[in-house]
Amino acid sequence: MNRAFLPAAGAAFVKSLLLATFAVSGLVSAAEHAPAPVKADAAKGATLYDSGDAARGLPACASCHGAAGNSTIAANPKLAAQFEAYTHKQLIDFTTPNRVNPVMTSFAKMLSDDEKKNIAAYLSTQTPKAGAAKNKDTVLLGKNIYRGGIAATGVAACASCHGANGNGMPAQFPRLSGQHQDYTISQLQAFKSGARKNSVQMTTLAKRMSDDEMKAVADYIAGLK
Numbered sequence: 430m431n432r433a434f435l436p437a438a439g440a441a442f443v444k445s446l447l448l449a450t451f452a453v454s455g456l457v458s459a460a461e462h463a464p465a466p467v468k469a470d471a472a473k474g475a476t477l478y479d480s481g482d483a484a485r486g487l488p489a490c491a492s493c494h495g496a497a498g499n500s501t502i503a504a505n506p507k508l509a510a511q512f513e514a515y516t517h518k519q520l521i522d523f524t525t526p527n528r529v530n531p532v533m534t535s536f537a538k539m540l541s542d543d544e545k546k547n548i549a550a551y552l553s554t555q556t557p558k559a560g561a562a563k564n565k566d567t568v569l570l571g572k573n574i575y576r577g578g579i580a581a582t583g584v585a586a587c588a589s590c591h592g593a594n595g596n597g598m599p600a601q602f603p604r605l606s607g608q609h610q611d612y613t614i615s616q617l618q619a620f621k622s623g624a625r626k627n628s629v630q631m632t633t634l635a636k637r638m639s640d641d642e643m644k645a646v647a648d649y650i651a652g653l654k
Contacts, residue, residue: 446514474544474550475551503612506609507609509556509558510556510557515599520549528625534542567641571649574646582638595650605653610644613646614644618635628640
């Protein structure tokens with residue numbers, strides 16, 4: 430072997446090592462000087478939620494979802510105490526083909542990402558009002574589905590993701606406790622039909638449920654506290 434090659438190879442190795450070191454150092458420096466994420470402003474979110482923005486033709490969220498996120502309209506979801514990250518994600522999803530809604534899609538597209546975060550932050554701090562189950566004939570079926578699933582069709586227990594009392598898991602699975610029956614049923618049907626496409630898990634499970642099973646579990650969820 431040519432001995433002259435060894436020093437040259439060593440020099441090349443050292444040069445490569447130095448370049449790699451400088452590159453990593455540059456990345457660290459850039460990360461250190463990157464601007465910190467802007468914290469959501471719940472106060473601004475409250476203003477938009479309660480008053481909207483007339484200049485843009487944006488109505489108050491409260492007109493459909495109720496004061497402090499406690500909707501009194503069965504078709505519109507209660508949003509009080511919903512996880513901030515979940516609400517923010519849904520507002521983003523409404524601007525995509527994954528969750529199309531004639532009303533929400535239009536309004537969500539009018540909001541900046543910061544405004545979406547602000548509204549989500551505001552709603553996450555609000556106190557929810559309890560709901561109630563209405564159909565005593567199906568409450569046991571609903572309870573069994575929520576807590577134990579449907580073994581015959583491979584439906585997992587709702588509680589395994591949404592919690593024993595419907596309180597959900599932050600940034601993963603939404604809070605369901607006290608939600609309107611009509612709204613929960615409509616979303617299960619939307620997942621089943623493919624009209625709502627933003628949860629692979631829910632699409633799979635909803636396709637394995639009958640309408641009666643959906644109604645029973647939705648009624649049980651409405652009474653969770």
